[in-house]
Amino acid sequence: xxxxxxxxxxxxxxxxxxxxxxxxxxxxxxxxxxxxxxxxxxxxxxxxxxxxxxxxxxxxxxxxxxxxxxxxxxxxxxxxxxxxxxxxxxxxxxxxxxxxxxxxxxxxxxxxxxxxxxxxxxxxxxxxxxxxxxxxxxxxxxxxxxxxxxxxxxxxxxxxxxxxxxxxxxxxxxxxxxxxx
Numbered sequence: 001x002x003x004x005x006x007x008x009x010x011x012x013x014x015x016x017x018x019x020x021x022x023x024x025x026x027x028x029x030x031x032x033x034x035x036x037x038x039x040x041x042x043x044x045x046x047x048x049x050x051x052x053x054x055x056x057x058x059x060x061x062x063x064x065x066x067x068x069x070x071x072x073x074x075x076x077x078x079x080x081x082x083x084x085x086x087x088x089x090x091x092x093x094x095x096x097x098x099x100x101x102x103x104x105x106x107x108x109x110x111x112x113x114x115x116x117x118x119x120x121x122x123x124x125x126x127x128x129x130x131x132x133x134x135x136x137x138x139x140x141x142x143x144x145x146x147x148x149x150x151x152x153x154x155x156x157x158x159x160x161x162x163x164x165x166x167x168x169x170x171x172x173x174x175x176x177x178x179x180x181x
Contacts, residue, residue: 012157013132014142017115020162021180023144027110028054030142035061039107042066044097046090046117047075052181068093068117075120090122098127104136115145115152125149132156 014030016023031041041063045052050067058065069089071082078086094117101109111131117123128143132155135141143152153159175181 010138010140011136012140013135013155014140014158014160015148015153015156016142016144016160016162017146017148018162018164019146020164021167022162024052024054024112026160026162027112027142027144028058030140031058031063031108031110032061034108034140035063037107040064040105041108041110042097042100042106043110043112044093045112046093047071047086047113047120047122053178066093066096075122087122090117094123094127094131098131098134101131101135101139101141104139106136106139108140108142109135110142110144112144114143115148117145118149119145119147125152128152129155 014027016026027043031043035041041058043055043058043063043065045055045065045067048067049070049072050065055065069086071078071086073082075083075086094114097109097111100106111128114123114128118125118128129149129151132141132152143156148156169175
């Protein structure tokens with residue numbers, strides 16, 4: 001049984017994974033809660049265009065947002081030149097996000113779809129592990145995506161898996177603004 005008089009630690013790591021809809025939504029909820037507590041938040045999206053509907057709301061709440069350079073294609077549709085350009089952009093952005101996670105000014109740093117950036121070879125898993133080990137002690141970090149390595153999982157304090165049971169895409173219904181993006 002935990003000691004309820006003991007002060008709860010800060011700076012834990014959250015992992016939202018799975019094949020279901022809601023990983024980014026869970027991270028948005030955490031960001032809103034942290035901002036509501038008066039903490040500075042960075043919400044950074046990897047492999048996304050930065051125009052998802054949640055971004056406008058986050059900015060209205062004073063949450064700093066960012067995203068990797070727009071590409072306009074899925075990685076499997078890119079030419080080798082486009083992949084190389086995208087990879088460089090992801091790595092430059094990751095360096096900036098790592099600095100933010102390590103400098104201690106943020107209460108929360110969200111790396112949305114970071115696991116997918118690792119999974120498609122845009123970023124080394126070792127880099128993500130280093131961020132989790134070197135982050136500022138009081139900074140919470142949230143990761144989203146699919147298929148984390150066992151090493152990343154071991155560095156996380158919360159792991160929530162979101163499983164797809166049914167999705168409209170299975171019936172041919174494409175993503176809808178305000179719901180999926």
